[in-house]
Amino acid sequence: xAEYRAEVVIWMLSGTLSLVMMLVWMAQAAAAPGGxxxxxxxxxxxxxxxxxxxxxxxxxxxxxxxLDFQIRQGTLSPQLLRPVDPMWLHVASHVAERLVRIVPLLxxxxxxxxxxxxxxxxxxxxxxxxxxxxxxxxxxxxxxEYAIGLLAFWTESSASxxxxxxxxxxxxxxxxxxxxxxxxxxxxVAVWTPFPYMLGLPAQLLAGKATLAQAGxxxxxxxxxxxxxxxxxxxxxxxxxxxxxxVGA
Amino acid sequence: MRRYLRLVRIFVGATLSAQxxxxxxxxxxxxxxxxxxxxxxxxxxxxxxxxxxxxxGGWSFREALLVTGFFMLTEGVISVFIQPNMSKIAEAVRTGxxxxxxxxxxxxxFNVSTRNLNVLRFPDLLIGLGLIGYAASGLVVTPGxxxxxxxxxxxxxxxxxxxxxxxxxxxxxxxxxxxxxELFSGVFGAARFPVAAFPVPVRFVLTFVLxxxxxxxxxxxxxxxxxxxxxxLASPLIAAALFLATRWFWRYAxxxxxxxxx
Numbered sequence: 001x002a003e004y005r006a007e008v009v010i011w012m013l014s015g016t017l018s019l020v021m022m023l024v025w026m027a028q029a030a031a032a033p034g035g036x037x038x039x040x041x042x043x044x045x046x047x048x049x050x051x052x053x054x055x056x057x058x059x060x061x062x063x064x065x066x067l068d069f070q071i072r073q074g075t076l077s078p079q080l081l082r083p084v085d086p087m088w089l090h091v092a093s094h095v096a097e098r099l100v101r102i103v104p105l106l107x108x109x110x111x112x113x114x115x116x117x118x119x120x121x122x123x124x125x126x127x128x129x130x131x132x133x134x135x136x137x138x139x140x141x142x143x144x145e146y147a148i149g150l151l152a153f154w155t156e157s158s159a160s161x162x163x164x165x166x167x168x169x170x171x172x173x174x175x176x177x178x179x180x181x182x183x184x185x186x187x188x189v190a191v192w193t194p195f196p197y198m199l200g201l202p203a204q205l206l207a208g209k210a211t212l213a214q215a216g217x218x219x220x221x222x223x224x225x226x227x228x229x230x231x232x233x234x235x236x237x238x239x240x241x242x243x244x245x246x247v248g249a
Numbered sequence: 250m251r252r253y254l255r256l257v258r259i260f261v262g263a264t265l266s267a268q269x270x271x272x273x274x275x276x277x278x279x280x281x282x283x284x285x286x287x288x289x290x291x292x293x294x295x296x297x298x299x300x301x302x303x304x305x306g307g308w309s310f311r312e313a314l315l316v317t318g319f320f321m322l323t324e325g326v327i328s329v330f331i332q333p334n335m336s337k338i339a340e341a342v343r344t345g346x347x348x349x350x351x352x353x354x355x356x357x358x359f360n361v362s363t364r365n366l367n368v369l370r371f372p373d374l375l376i377g378l379g380l381i382g383y384a385a386s387g388l389v390v391t392p393g394x395x396x397x398x399x400x401x402x403x404x405x406x407x408x409x410x411x412x413x414x415x416x417x418x419x420x421x422x423x424x425x426x427x428x429x430x431e432l433f434s435g436v437f438g439a440a441r442f443p444v445a446a447f448p449v450p451v452r453f454v455l456t457f458v459l460x461x462x463x464x465x466x467x468x469x470x471x472x473x474x475x476x477x478x479x480x481x482l483a484s485p486l487i488a489a490a491l492f493l494a495t496r497w498f499w500r501y502a503x504x505x506x507x508x509x510x511x
Contacts, residue, residue: 011428011431013432013435015435016435016436016438016439017435017438020438020439020441020442021292023439023447023448023451024296024305024442024446024447026448027306027446027447027448028302028305028446030448031306032301032302033301037299037301037302038299038300155274155277156274156277157274157275157276157278158277160274160277160278160280160281161277161280163281163284163285164280164281164284167284167285167287167288168284170288171287171291171292176291176292176295177295177296181298181299182291182295183294183298186291
């Protein structure tokens with residue numbers, strides 16, 4: 001992974017949606033009477049969106065893209081001969097990439113913080129809590145993306161499914177605004193999904209706008225989803241593999 | 250000229266028959282288009298849904314929706330016409346297939362720019378046009394405004410094409426260019442909002458450094474008649490200058506191309 005340093009930085013910068021939203025909301029708050037919207041001033045928007053950007057960088061998963069390729073090109077076959085589930089290979093490469101990513105990531109966050117006037121929380125417990133939620137969120141996202149990638153056993157369009165799920169993740173995760181800004185009915189739907197807890201909640205923790213109790217509740221919800229997607233992934237894998245064998249034979 | 254038009258017809262026919270073979274893809278592509286427009290609308294309605302907010306950077310909801318429409322339309326133009334072709338340039342350089350393209354008795358830039366189409370994303374174009382139509386129906390639009398918007402959107406498409414071609418042409422040296430175009434799509438995401446919605450220094454960058462403002466904001470302003478003469482003139486000029494520059498860059502890249510094997 002360290003071989004692709006330039007690429008890693010470019011990929012990081014290309015996930016700019018939260019940065020774009022940050023600029024728009026900061027301008028909005030600056031123009032609003034009283035200098036704030038729903039209790040958020042321009043620097044507070046900067047803090048929130050920089051935090052979502054940071055967390056979303058830790059949650060990046062590209063496994064469905066790789067599975068799609070492997071299944072279509074047949075390069076999955078030699079991996080099946082090995083005694084371990086090929087999933088762990090993907091887990092390892094994702095984790096390794098995170099280690100390469102972290103240094104330039106923190107440097108960029110530092111620069112953006114300086115430019116935008118953001119200020120992160122001083123409570124020390126918020127940092128391990130946010131990191132824990134991000135780790136859980138990454139695991140959840142990895143599993144559902146893996147299941148979507150495996151759809152390539154049946155359909156050519158697994159890439160578009162992945163795109164749709166990304167959009168839902170970005171929207172309900174709170175990449176456009178803190179979740180409290182959303183229409184009432186969207187919020188009611190969102191609390192049943194894992195997305196607000198993997199992206200918005202850790203960001204709120206870093207911004208000093210969420211409590212430890214909320215973090216605990218979020219972790220529980222994520223654990224439930226983790227179990228669900230673990231089973232889903234396993235079923236799709238087993239059934240799909242039978243289908244794959246049928247193609248090769 | 251007629252020869253090139255005939256070629257376009259043949260190219261379109263060939264890609265259509267190749268793509269319609271996979272019918273299941275269509276469902277996925279429609280889902281992706283709907284998801285995309287849903288998210289675009291959610292983003293803008295959250296922005297306007299806050300108590301006390303009636304305008305963003307001096308733009309009313311309808312006017313901002315116009316910009317969203319142009320954004321969706323441009324996303325469609327990119328994924329139907331531009332991206333499928335440009336992503337193949339790097340592949341052709343890597344595998345040596347570029348040799349055959351260069352040997353053909355037609356202009357190579359024309360060939361690599363028109364050979365492929367992604368018809369599956371065609372709904373994006375319709376959604377974009379629909380949004381523009383809906384937003385414009387609640388605004389005062391003059392025939393002159395429509396004409397100006399058409400011309401300026403034409404130069405917007407040229408600008409997008411040139412940026413993509415310029416970035417993809419670097420494949421002759423760097424082989425892998427997917428990342429660079431990805432970076433552009435990230436910046437292009439800013440085009441979903443009117444430029445006036447950004448802080449002043451960013452507005453400057455989005456207009457003069459990365460000409461994103463000319464792609465969606467300027468045609469929308471032209472449609473509502475809110476466009477000053479300066480920007481109206483600047484857009485076609487920038488398009489023309491970019492076209493000449495990328496044309497030169499393409500020629501230069503081809504001239505220094507030494508095929509995959511040597």
